[in-house]
Amino acid sequence: MGSATGPKPGAPVRGSTSGRPVMAALDLLGRRWSLRILWELRAGPLGARALLERCDGLSSSVLYERLRELVGAGLIDRDDRGDYRLTDLGADLGVALAPLDAWARRWARRAAPWPQRPG
Numbered sequence: 001m002g003s004a005t006g007p008k009p010g011a012p013v014r015g016s017t018s019g020r021p022v023m024a025a026l027d028l029l030g031r032r033w034s035l036r037i038l039w040e041l042r043a044g045p046l047g048a049r050a051l052l053e054r055c056d057g058l059s060s061s062v063l064y065e066r067l068r069e070l071v072g073a074g075l076i077d078r079d080d081r082g083d084y085r086l087t088d089l090g091a092d093l094g095v096a097l098a099p100l101d102a103w104a105r106r107w108a109r110r111a112a113p114w115p116q117r118p119g
Contacts, residue, residue, distance in 0.1 A: 005072025006031075028073055033058050033066050035097075038086070041076060042094050045083035 007013040007028045009021035016023035029035055033055060040046060040054045052063055067084060070076045075090035086094070 006069030007073075028069060029093075031066065031069070033062055034070065037063070037066055037070065037084075038075065038090060038093065041084060041086050041090070045079050045081070045085035047081075047083045051084070 007024040009024045010019045011024065012019065013024050013027035015027065029038075036055050036058075037051060040051055046054070048060070048063060048067070052058060052060060055063070067076070070090075071078075074087055075093060076084050077087050079085050
């Protein structure tokens, strides 16, 4: 399912053999740590060490696997210093996720109390 660099539109992915782009996107973004890495890059480029520090519990092997997948999907690339940054397509994903973030905040206000932390 997917390729060595992650799920691709038009190819079978976990849970779907249709090749529909939305299924490939859900597979990629549903992988552990993918969205968190993208979230951390929204404010600007970061190196791998900084990403590891910001993502408590993320192992370096999983980080590098996710970075390869996200680069392969065209959502991030590396700048001249070697730091990871969002591409235009990756930044567009942030715009697409803004309504989901707004919904999640409404949901959180109505759900059982939860610890309010920034980020």
